[in-house]
Amino acid sequence: MLTGSCHCGAVEIRVARKPRRLTSCNCSICRRQAGLWGYYDRSKVKIIARRDALDRYAWGDKCLRLCRCATCGCVTHWTPIGRASNRMGVNFRNFDPSVIESTRVRRVDGADTRKFLD
Ligand SMILES: [Zn+2]
Numbered sequence: 001m002l003t004g005s006c007h008c009g010a011v012e013i014r015v016a017r018k019p020r021r022l023t024s025c026n027c028s029i030c031r032r033q034a035g036l037w038g039y040y041d042r043s044k045v046k047i048i049a050r051r052d053a054l055d056r057y058a059w060g061d062k063c064l065r066l067c068r069c070a071t072c073g074c075v076t077h078w079t080p081i082g083r084a085s086n087r088m089g090v091n092f093r094n095f096d097p098s099v100i101e102s103t104r105v106r107r108v109d110g111a112d113t114r115k116f117l118d
Contacts, residue, residue: 001015002016002099006069006071007069007072008071008072011048011076013095014048015038016044018102019038019090019092019103021038023036023038023039023106024106024108025108036105038092040090045090047067054068054069055067055070058081062081063082064079065080066078074093075093077090
Protein backbone atom coordinates (compact mmCIF):
# COMPACT_ATOMS: atom_id res chain seq x y z
CA MET A 1 0.00 0.00 0.00
CA LEU A 2 1.23 3.47 -0.90
CA THR A 3 -0.23 6.49 0.81
CA GLY A 4 0.13 10.09 -0.27
CA SER A 5 -1.46 13.27 0.92
CA CYS A 6 -1.78 16.91 0.04
CA HIS A 7 0.47 19.37 1.87
CA CYS A 8 -1.92 20.06 4.75
CA GLY A 9 -3.09 16.45 5.08
CA ALA A 10 -6.80 17.06 4.50
CA VAL A 11 -6.79 14.79 1.44
CA GLU A 12 -5.24 11.34 1.58
CA ILE A 13 -4.69 9.07 -1.42
CA ARG A 14 -4.16 5.31 -1.17
CA VAL A 15 -3.18 2.90 -3.91
CA ALA A 16 -2.13 -0.73 -3.63
CA ARG A 17 1.02 -0.35 -5.72
CA LYS A 18 2.94 2.20 -7.69
CA PRO A 19 2.10 2.54 -11.37
CA ARG A 20 4.27 1.06 -14.11
CA ARG A 21 5.05 4.57 -15.28
CA LEU A 22 4.26 8.18 -14.54
CA THR A 23 3.19 10.70 -17.13
CA SER A 24 4.18 14.32 -17.52
CA CYS A 25 1.59 15.93 -19.81
CA ASN A 26 1.79 19.17 -21.79
CA CYS A 27 -1.95 19.88 -22.04
CA SER A 28 -3.21 23.32 -21.10
CA ILE A 29 -3.76 22.50 -17.44
CA CYS A 30 -1.08 19.87 -16.77
CA ARG A 31 1.69 22.12 -18.05
CA ARG A 32 0.63 24.75 -15.53
CA GLN A 33 0.27 22.41 -12.60
CA ALA A 34 3.23 20.11 -13.30
CA GLY A 35 1.62 16.99 -11.91
CA LEU A 36 3.07 13.55 -12.48
CA TRP A 37 0.20 11.23 -13.24
CA GLY A 38 -0.28 7.57 -12.51
CA TYR A 39 -3.37 5.99 -14.00
CA TYR A 40 -5.62 3.53 -12.24
CA ASP A 41 -8.99 1.91 -12.41
CA ARG A 42 -11.23 3.93 -10.15
CA SER A 43 -11.90 0.93 -7.93
CA LYS A 44 -8.16 0.70 -7.13
CA VAL A 45 -7.82 4.16 -5.60
CA LYS A 46 -9.07 5.32 -2.23
CA ILE A 47 -9.45 9.05 -1.68
CA ILE A 48 -9.96 9.90 1.97
CA ALA A 49 -11.29 13.41 2.46
CA ARG A 50 -14.31 15.22 3.81
CA ARG A 51 -16.65 16.12 0.98
CA ASP A 52 -15.95 19.84 1.34
CA ALA A 53 -12.20 19.26 1.53
CA LEU A 54 -11.97 19.06 -2.27
CA ASP A 55 -12.35 21.73 -4.91
CA ARG A 56 -13.27 20.35 -8.33
CA TYR A 57 -12.59 21.85 -11.73
CA ALA A 58 -13.97 20.76 -15.11
CA TRP A 59 -13.50 22.60 -18.39
CA GLY A 60 -13.74 22.21 -22.17
CA ASP A 61 -15.61 19.06 -23.14
CA LYS A 62 -15.96 18.20 -19.45
CA CYS A 63 -14.74 14.63 -19.70
CA LEU A 64 -12.85 14.79 -16.44
CA ARG A 65 -12.85 16.60 -13.14
CA LEU A 66 -9.62 17.79 -11.60
CA CYS A 67 -9.56 17.72 -7.79
CA ARG A 68 -7.44 19.76 -5.45
CA CYS A 69 -7.34 20.35 -1.72
CA ALA A 70 -9.57 23.29 -0.80
CA THR A 71 -7.17 24.29 1.97
CA CYS A 72 -3.63 23.97 0.61
CA GLY A 73 -4.40 23.88 -3.12
CA CYS A 74 -2.40 20.76 -4.01
CA VAL A 75 -3.82 18.94 -7.03
CA THR A 76 -4.43 15.37 -5.89
CA HIS A 77 -6.27 13.49 -8.64
CA TRP A 78 -8.74 13.58 -11.47
CA THR A 79 -11.79 11.46 -12.10
CA PRO A 80 -13.79 10.84 -15.29
CA ILE A 81 -17.17 12.50 -15.64
CA GLY A 82 -19.94 10.14 -16.64
CA ARG A 83 -19.65 6.45 -17.31
CA ALA A 84 -17.50 6.56 -20.42
CA SER A 85 -14.34 5.58 -18.58
CA ASN A 86 -13.28 3.99 -15.32
CA ARG A 87 -9.78 5.35 -15.54
CA MET A 88 -8.62 8.03 -13.14
CA GLY A 89 -5.37 9.85 -12.54
CA VAL A 90 -3.40 10.19 -9.31
CA ASN A 91 -0.84 12.96 -8.90
CA PHE A 92 2.28 11.31 -7.51
CA ARG A 93 3.73 14.66 -6.51
CA ASN A 94 1.73 14.04 -3.33
CA PHE A 95 3.68 10.88 -2.50
CA ASP A 96 7.13 10.31 -1.08
CA PRO A 97 9.72 11.46 -3.66
CA SER A 98 11.25 7.96 -3.69
CA VAL A 99 8.19 6.75 -5.62
CA ILE A 100 8.89 9.19 -8.44
CA GLU A 101 12.63 8.49 -8.35
CA SER A 102 12.04 4.76 -8.80
CA THR A 103 9.42 5.01 -11.55
CA ARG A 104 9.88 5.74 -15.23
CA VAL A 105 8.48 9.16 -16.18
CA ARG A 106 7.29 9.65 -19.75
CA ARG A 107 6.34 12.86 -21.50
CA VAL A 108 3.03 12.75 -23.30
CA ASP A 109 1.66 15.19 -25.86
CA GLY A 110 -1.74 15.61 -24.21
CA ALA A 111 -2.11 19.00 -25.90
CA ASP A 112 -2.30 17.51 -29.38
CA THR A 113 -1.50 13.96 -30.53
CA ARG A 114 -1.75 12.17 -27.16
CA LYS A 115 1.38 10.27 -28.14
CA PHE A 116 4.57 9.94 -26.15
CA LEU A 117 7.22 12.57 -26.90
CA ASP A 118 10.16 10.53 -25.62
ZN1 LIG B 1 -4.44 20.15 1.74
